[in-house]
Amino acid sequence: MYETHYHRAASTEDAAKLMGAAADGKFVSGGQTLIPTMKQRLAAPSDLIDLRHIAAMKGITINGNQVTIGAATTHAEVAASKELRAVCAGICDLAGMIGDPAVRHMGTIGGSIANNDPAADYPAAMMALNAQIMTNKRTIDCDDFFTGMFETALEDNEIITAVSFAAPTKSAYEKFRNPASRYAMAGVFVAKLKNGQARVGITGAGSGGVFRHGEMETALAANWSSDAVANAKVDGGELLSDIHASSAYRAALIIAMAKRAVAKAA
């Protein structure tokens, strides 16, 4: 790892100020992706601004039908929240499937979303739950937030503070792990919203990062069953291909995971 300068931010204002003063700074939360990347010398930020100690960015609030999760909330906290599980089991299951127990103790929802790794899990949930991404500057609709692999609508010095979504009537997540890295090779989050809309977020597979699947959504809105998605068309041309999974195999995995997620959320 190259040398860096570590700063612990007390507030988002403090964090923004520290970032403004840094030559080539990066925000760090759990660090479960960034630190391994730095260890491999693939990233060399001049400054690291730690967001994990900003109290306002932590915790899960459920206000009537509206769920808000602070960006610095760990995967372990999301996975273990009984209150959240009661209104949206899918996102708790998803959090419990990220990495391993040690990673879940450190990694945060904000970090996962801000990085938009094509194999990250949370972006699928955000898309399927029609979530709002709240930052220190504005609120961004999930459909506008994820703009491509490792790319988001976040501007320089913009910090995700929380995500918010309306509790769905049904939700579930299923993923097929890369056998070696255990990151998602095909992760499908399905949700039926209170307005009757069905949404499907797919991660791990798309060459442009997370994406929604319109055909499955239409079919599921009409008929919430595994059969409804079994014959959906997944365009292999839009999918990643590597030594672990060809795009054709990923397409098949997407269908399989979608079927299982729908069945789980029945």
Added chain:
Amino acid sequence: MATVSMTVNGKKVSGTVEDRTLLVQFLRENLGLTGTHVGCDTSQCGACVVHVDGKAVKSCTMLAAQASGTTVTTIEGLADGTTLHPVQAAFREHHGLQCGFCTPGMIMTAVDMIERAKKSGTKLDEAAIREGLEGNICRCTGYHNIVKAIHAASMATA
């Protein structure tokens, strides 16, 4: 350079280190606590697992500076004097180790796993234990006896 201070195995320690220093480097190089090992460079093998504020984390994926102000327990701090922690004893009793290199991380992960299960009121069966070892790689044991050891320890401490 960063000045870091924390409580490690019940003792207050501090040091001045480069900001890039990983917690595992601080433990091994500065404190001489070489029981915590490094087995990979991609944060996957789990040989480096320690407890930070009571939770299992990978000390190779956390800066010492990030851990400043916390309470850290390493494998050296697990036993109560000469009395082994029940998980340590179970690993010996059930032959849950061979070369010993992954063992500290395995044991620290297992202790965390058992404590979390206890807190949430769930029982650890074989499948749950195997899933809980997702982040720990062992090349010697085939996990068979590690799983047995953790199961036995979880029953004994239940």
Added chain:
Amino acid sequence: MGVEGIGARVTRKEDQRFITGKGRYTDDFKMAGMHYAAFVRSPHAHATIKKIDRTAAEAMPGVVAIYDGMQLKADGIGNIICGWMVHSKDGSPMKMGAWSALATEKVRYVGDAVVVVIADTQANARNAAEAVEIDYSPLPVVTDAVAALKPGAPQLHTEADGNLIFDWELGDAKATDAALANSAHVTEMDIVNNRLSPNPMEPRAALAYHDEAEDHFTLYTTSQNPHVARLVLSAFYQVAPENKLRVIAPDVGGGFGSKIYIYPEEIVCLWASKKARVPVKWTADRTEAFLTDAHGRDHVSKARMGFDKDGKITGFKVDTIANLGAYMSLFSSSVPTYLYATLLSGQYNIANIHANVRTVYTNTVPVDAYRGAGRPEATFVVERMMETAAREMKMDPAELRRRNFVRSFPHQTPVIMAYDAGDFEATLDSALKQADYAGFPARKAEAAKRGKKRGIGMSCYIEACGIAPSAAVGSLGAGVGLWESAEVRVNPVGTIEIMTGSHSHGQGHETTFAQLIAERFGLPIANVNIVHGDTDKVQFGMGTYGSRSGAVGMSAIVKALDKVEAKAKKIAAHLMEADAGDIVIENGVAKVAGTDKKLDWHMICLAAYTAHNLPAGMEPGLKEGAFYDPTNFTFPAGTYICEVEVDPETGTTEIIQFVAADDFGKIINPMIVEGQVHGGVAQGIGQALMEGVIYNSEGQMLTASYMDYQMPRAGDLPSFTLSTHETLCPGNPLGMKGCGEAGAIGSPPALINALTDAIGHNNLAMPATPQRVWAAINAK
């Protein structure tokens, strides 16, 4: 006898330090003034080195020295050698290309070390290593062994025309061809044995120190055989004479073969510690481990097996191409020859066998012994053939094997080995029963109802262990003898140290070796210390590999104990005024048979050292040594059965059950033996389902981290069902056969036989990853 003797399930003495974080591995050691080495490695798989520019690196903070291969050569450091001579069938010796610890003119694989940087911290060493500028001129690359033999393939070494190292054969080609021609049925297969990275969890490390006053070196290193390391470093690499080099292999975190060899890094650290006048430490990171630890397997074979109308094997012909990588590693030549083709008879009575093996240079990491070493490759060929033949002939696979078993011993195979003992039917029957083989069709039907594909497969393996009779391996080309040494040192107070040439890196020697004392004298194992891994403390010995520490290492201890016991009895007899022949030692007490006279063990020991009253002419003291050279290999054997269930939607394989029935001869500690089988089977399952090193066409390794190389994790494996059946090995005093490699040898064919049964056809290569299984199902 006693509760800690042979056969007792004693918990391990060494565990106390490992479970409390007090193990001492190479990287845990520090020295005053210690500096760190970082290696500049080739990013090219094949290139000529045009220019090395160190200017920028030399100016970096903390740098004390930067060395290259020309300096290494100028200081007289020798090339790395392969220590086993194999001749081609035309009589010509193997073609060994030069391997310098730091490449001088050419690099031949990605990771080849070119320059070493010594600096005050690891980070500074790495920073400076990045700043060394090496100008390469890339050459065409070949990573595939079959392609490397084709005309016009890129040439790696001038010494080896066409990249061919040797073209070797074993057995009678003519007789085998004739037998195949006259067969009622011939099964033919193309079989690939995938390339593996050993991955002990402790990465390799070295810490070298040069004492200028004495001109003496000390090397702490991750070695399975510190004496062999010292011998090779002295005699071949000219680092220092043996008496000026101490090699210490402290706690070592797994080896699996990969820590047998002496690698460039250890040589360079030693040499640099003198040249730079600082202690030098190097610890590999996992990426370096993938890029430089010797790989295993990587065979491509064509096999033909003939049967008569009753299913009896008539002949077996195998043509194998083995990839040895960019250079010949220490024992690389023996693995695809004498450790491979000699096991092609399997558990079967086969009159005619012929094997042809060509070994090949490619632009990949050198390949050498990895857990099993040659025997997994042989077993995979034999047992895939047997299963396939049974299916083709519509016979029960168990029955086909049963018809061909060797049943009388000793049995001379046509491929050198003389099997000394075994009961192959017993382990087959035991495995079939434990796996409820008869109930499988019902389970398959039930799974089909759930949309799942079930399969069952077996493997009847045999291996040659207890490596090895020195004269025999010498006649086959080995550069060393493969005996073992032991010294039993009894202290005046009756406690005992055993100095052994074996080395424990997970095998539990500190416990099992001590159990021999408990068995012999009835002393508690707490009174026994096993000393190993330090050339200054232990007499020359050959180390641990090839499942040899029990059959060979413990036999040496037994021989030394025979001498200790004889002398102790003489002393006891003298003190009790009895005949030595009437003395019995048990539970730590020497008794005169038929009387009530007795003497505590420690009184005998004390008498030996006070020497006030010893038999006339007897030397004082109680310390005896022995060398044991085996008279034959040992032949562990058994049957493994695996049952799998495949999810056709995703290609995922679930292992429903894995049954292992082994014959290891005499077992000292069943708990430790079971652990060895668990670990071996896990590695075999890893090979069958998960692990495989992949190179792209430029020779870049695509699987150089755990992000892309799948290590078996707890969730990938089942609990295993084990049993043992004992036929004693007649060749060594305890009747031991060895158990370290069986699991890795026997399991891959059982897995693939089960999977091909599940998917209904044979077109499936290892590792059978979910993607491959899914594709195989959909390609039907």
